[in-house]
Amino acid sequence: MRQMVEETGGAFTLEVTLPLGGVPVAVRLGGQTWGRLSEARDNAVLVCHYYTGTSEAAGVGEDGTLGWWAALIGPGRAVDTERFFVVAMNTLSNVQARAPGVVTTGPDTKHPQGGVWGERFPAWGFADLHALQRALLAQLGLERWHAVLGPSFGGMQALQWAARTPDLAPRVAAIATSPCAGPVLRAAFGPLLRDVASCGGLAGALRLISFFGMGADALERTFHEADFEAYLLSRGRTASLAHILDIGRVVQTHDLGAVLPRDELFARWRDTRLRLLTVNIRGDQFFPAAEMRAFAEASRAAGVTHTHFEYDSAQGHLACVADTAPFAGLLRALLDDALPEAPLPPERLSQGEAPRA
Numbered sequence: 001m002r003q004m005v006e007e008t009g010g011a012f013t014l015e016v017t018l019p020l021g022g023v024p025v026a027v028r029l030g031g032q033t034w035g036r037l038s039e040a041r042d043n044a045v046l047v048c049h050y051y052t053g054t055s056e057a058a059g060v061g062e063d064g065t066l067g068w069w070a071a072l073i074g075p076g077r078a079v080d081t082e083r084f085f086v087v088a089m090n091t092l093s094n095v096q097a098r099a100p101g102v103v104t105t106g107p108d109t110k111h112p113q114g115g116v117w118g119e120r121f122p123a124w125g126f127a128d129l130h131a132l133q134r135a136l137l138a139q140l141g142l143e144r145w146h147a148v149l150g151p152s153f154g155g156m157q158a159l160q161w162a163a164r165t166p167d168l169a170p171r172v173a174a175i176a177t178s179p180c181a182g183p184v185l186r187a188a189f190g191p192l193l194r195d196v197a198s199c200g201g202l203a204g205a206l207r208l209i210s211f212f213g214m215g216a217d218a219l220e221r222t223f224h225e226a227d228f229e230a231y232l233l234s235r236g237r238t239a240s241l242a243h244i245l246d247i248g249r250v251v252q253t254h255d256l257g258a259v260l261p262r263d264e265l266f267a268r269w270r271d272t273r274l275r276l277l278t279v280n281i282r283g284d285q286f287f288p289a290a291e292m293r294a295f296a297e298a299s300r301a302a303g304v305t306h307t308h309f310e311y312d313s314a315q316g317h318l319a320c321v322a323d324t325a326p327f328a329g330l331l332r333a334l335l336d337d338a339l340p341e342a343p344l345p346p347e348r349l350s351q352g353e354a355p356r357a
Contacts, residue, residue, distance in 0.1 A: 010034075013103050014089060016135045021122030026112065027132060030103025031055045031089035034073060035081035037140075044142050045079060045335070046133065046169075047088045048150030048157035050321065051247060052095040052209065052239070054102055055088040062101070068321045069151075071328070078332040084146065089136055091157075092124055093246040099238035107242035121246070125253055126160045133157070137168065147171035147335055151320035152286070153247065155278075156254045163259040166272040171334050173277040175327065176284060176320035178291040180255040185286065190252045193245065202241040206232050209244070212285045215316035266302035276306040277334045279327045284317040307339050 010033040017026045032055045037044065047057045047069065058073035058081070060066055073079040073086055093106030107121040137145065148161040148169040155177030161169040189212055196204040210232070211219060223231070256265060269276065278296055280289035289310050296308035311326040313319035333339040 011101075014132070014136050014139065016132070016139075018128070018131055018135065020092075020124040020128050023122040025105065025122065027092070027105045028103055028109075029090045029092070029094075029105065029132065030101070031087065031136075032057070032059070033088075034058050034086040035084055037085045041142055042144075043083065043146050044085045044087055044137075044140065046137075046145045046148045046161075047073065047079070047086055048133075048148065048154035049088060049091065050150070050152035050154050051251070052235075052244075053154070053321075054094060054096050054099065055090045057088040058086065069324070071324050072331060078328040079149070079335065080332075084335065087136070087140070089133065091129055091153075091247070092132070093121075093240075093243040093250075095240060095243045095247060096238045097240040097243050102238075104243075106240070107246055108240040118242070123249070125250060126156070127164075129157060129250075130160050130164055133161075134165070134168070144168040144170065147173065149173040149175075149331070151175040152177055152317065153251055155320075156251065159256060160254075160259070162269065162274060162276060163256045163265060166269055166274045170273065171275045171277075171337075173279070173331055173334055174292075175279045176281055176287055176317055177278075178254075178287045179295040180257060180291075181252045182288065182291050184288065185254075186252050189286065190248060193248045197241060197245055202236050202239060202244070203232050205241055205244050206235050206239065213317045215283065215285050218314055218316045218318065221314070262298070263302070266299055266304055269299070269306075270303045274305065275334060275337065275339060276304060277330055277339060278306070278308045279320075279330065280308075280310045281315075281317060281319045282310055282312050284319075286317045305339075307334075 012031050014029045017024055049055060049057065053068050056067050057069045058067040073081060075082045079086055090102060090104045094102055094104035096102045097104050097106060097108050107117050109117060111117045145168060148158045150158045155174035158172050158174045162172040193205060193208055196208050278292050280287060280292050282289050293308060296306050299306045309327060309330055313323040315323045330339065
């Protein structure tokens, strides 16, 4: 890995060979950092991106676009880059594989023997992605993350850290996600995505993702006087259909129960003193809030330090990146070890700030 840049906006590329599905693959994944490592090297926060996101989680891109969590990451913000060294890295099969500056490895990237990987690319899973993020941790010379955070698919990754190595991620925030892929993902979205992609191609896949991500109300409000087709065309210029389908396959395999039975999982979290924050948006068409609500109730009953919060948003699922003020204070409190353990009613949160525990 190229030496990590510790200044704000530092770019890096992780280069490592790891077995994916039993096949050794030379993986290249790009990433960004913000802030600076402390002398004790104990202030690194891993931020995992959502389905169609990239490592551009904060700051301002070359095209002037704000990072997708810029409202949360930066000097004085919930994830304060004057205190924390924030790291974000692209996943395998990053959807924006054709975007300038995006470094990823997947079906549409170059094969060592020429051409692209295509159908030869191994079927990877969350264990492989976790192994790559562990390789990043090791190459940074860090013992553990201060915290692992992420929305949607990024929240799944954060929960996988909690399940697999809670000692290396003692604070976890999973926003707009579930403990396992439920019937919406496995029985509705997944099959629909494959069907739509087979006849509608890239535009059809992006259309479906947009509908599930925004919901009817947000989609109507956003595009009542705007051109939805132009929006899809713009997104399609940098997206890879093969990568959309590959990550779509992976998200359907998410299941913390496949890592450890629930009783053992909760015991591990209790023993390692994991601090867990989960947030869901009511009306989310990808992740019904009830899935995580029931899980949070069970984990708290088992003695886990687990704070769960739900809120309403006209943005639907996309509120996890477009309407973050309701949970910003909770995220700050998690990083400060000041997170209330009990669920918080919305009226207790003022301007996104959580009361001290």
